[in-house]
Amino acid sequence: MTARKRATSEAASTTTAAAAAKPLTTDPPMAPSKAGQILKVSLIFFVPYLYLILSHYNIEPDLKRSILINAAVSSAGFFLTLALIPVASRYLLRRNLFGYDINKKGTPQGSVKVPESLGIAVGIVFLVLAILFQYFNFTADSIWLVEYNAALASICFMMLLGFVDDVLDVPWRVKLALPSIAALPLLMAYAGHTTIIIPKPLIPYVGLEILDLGWIYKLYMWLLAIFCTNSINIHAGLNGLEVGQTVVISSAILVHNVIQIGVSSDPEYKQAHAFSIYLVQPLFATSLALLSYNWYPSSVFVGDTYTYFAGMTMAVAGILGHFSETLLIFFLPQVLNFLLSLPQLSGYIPCPRHRLPRFDPQTGLLTGTNDGTLVNLFLRQFGRMSEKSLCILLLVFQLCCHRPSAAASVSCLDGYSLVGTNETATLENLLTVGGSSSVVFIKVQDYLIAQVCCIF
Template sequence: MSLCGFLVVLRLVPVAARYLLRRGMWGKDINKRGLPMGEIRVPEALGIVVGIVYLVIAILFQHFNFTADSMWLVEYNAALASVCFMILLGFIDDVLDVPWRVKLLLPTIAALPLLMAYAGGTAISIPKPLTSYFGVAVLELGSLYKLFMLLLAVFCTNSINIHAGLNGLEVGQTVIISAAVLIHNVMRIGSSMDIESQQAHAFSIYLVLPFLTTSLALFAFNWYPSSVFVGDTYTYFAGMALAVVGILGHFSETLLLFFLPEVLNFLCSVPQLFKFVPCPRHRLPRFDPHTGLLTGTKDGNLVNIFLRIFGRCTERTLCIRLLIFQALSCLFCFWLRYMITGWYK
């Protein structure tokens, strides 16, 4: 079914792109300003196609995997409801272009179905080096755990949204993260003897596999030079999908490690995001149409930081460097988990 989703997205994206162009939902590539490519009208918000196809696949999958009395069915549908809600709100953002502070509220609203339906554990295992300080090996958080779930959903959606601005970067980073999540789930199923843990990771695979395949199809259109823009619809959808995968798969700590570049980008962006220093609408590098190279600005995001550290380069080269950094971060996560297994928890 995931393969079918890949093929359907490949077929539907060009069709949806034509409709969006007719409705005036298009933009021009700022990083190509001054070139003929910079004058092309590129359809926006094509993340709506991926989101709809993903939901259809995930809903149909229930028929083959869950029974009416399945203990996972309520949480599965709640996860899909949150993802659906996020797609809707993301598309509204693409249409209305809501202010940044309102964007922070959108994932909060979308996460409500998951928070209300969540019936899993709300306790966390204390790292072994810290058990002597807490006096217990397992700490019950209660409502604080649901608050953590909410904050994780808000972070995942917005962190992808602000680590953007290059052709292929938004989709590329989520493809790498979702591939890492898939590998992690398979490894945990193979190594764990706990049936409940195996079921949780299998549940995570059910949600992440169609997300990976449909995103790969979109990546074919969004890679440099982009023929479509994914819009906030995709970044919000991707963030929420990955958040519910990590929450319901019970590996939120590992998920945050997979998000290491996004965490760094957020930390570097804090002064501008919270208006401690001026923040332009688009924190993009400067493009030189004569050389085709990008030059980093003083903005505090990884896109510009990489340019300041490694020097001027083309948009394609910069995106490849950032995606390699994303992949290396995921590999670091796997290595770190291997090194601390048995000592940390």
């Protein structure tokens, strides 16, 4: 839920009448994108990411080729999204799909009409890229084709439901149920494992090394899809926060997948993680383009269209990539935000329409309220700060929370064989043979934290 206030019906009718009396060329000028700044930050991620793929790991040529083709297609999607957003913005303004930035109320920027629901442009480009990529990677009898198309169906369904929410302003209780409908195609087509590996300390008590959960595992996946989709929508309210957290999480997912492909010798396991890469790379690229316009001060609002679309895409990537348990580690700040929000979402404590901090137009700073969100918690703990500084702090926190995932991405492979060795992939061996990628991941995080604070 973005920090915007939708135009009322009276204001919309007034705008419509004014638009009819004026030529269409009077649309407010589109603020230039911040693509230069965004690309500077993204290069900090791309250099080690490509190093892991091209040099650090001995990935099979066909698999590497598919990943690089997908990366090239995604790069084209970045520039296509950059060009499409201004066009979509003008059209949405003419259709009165705009809002006002609540966190700038009382300032000249607070009275500017900001087009919303720009997630529809990102979602369209993503779906086009994902569909075209099938030509380069999948054959008619591919075992992945059914699950891949089911994943796209769930993502498309969720994107359309999000756009309906932006237009009709669906009550929040109904919003919680929307992902449960969109996840059905994915669950019906899922043909992967439904087992979990019992941690070694618990094996003597359980008596099993592998436990088949059956329908309980599918129930977990269904709930995971609901949580991931709504968690991005709930952890919002600042310029750049919704897209920023998606970029950070998707970058962690990409590095995690490359690590798994590099250290595993199981072809099916590698294909599952490559499948996740094929979905997340286009999401990462198109989200970077959207962030170029959504970063503070935002010239577009992403709307529930984007938050639902991004959350469902990452949930699908985790489920079909067979790391749905690890995915929750990447969503640690979202889990914390959900726990803080639970009393208000459940109705135990009154829940206002916008659970946003208070904005002081005299100082331009935000002050935390008693609403249960991570945004307000940070303001209460660290004091008043600007919207831009708060967003950077929250994204750095998101990045720091991925440190445990670097170790988890190694430890979860316990029992698999290392590529090119006869040793078992225990945590100790992985830290020696393949663990350097995790060290690179953590070093990239440290460097990225410093660069983000300097660039922005």
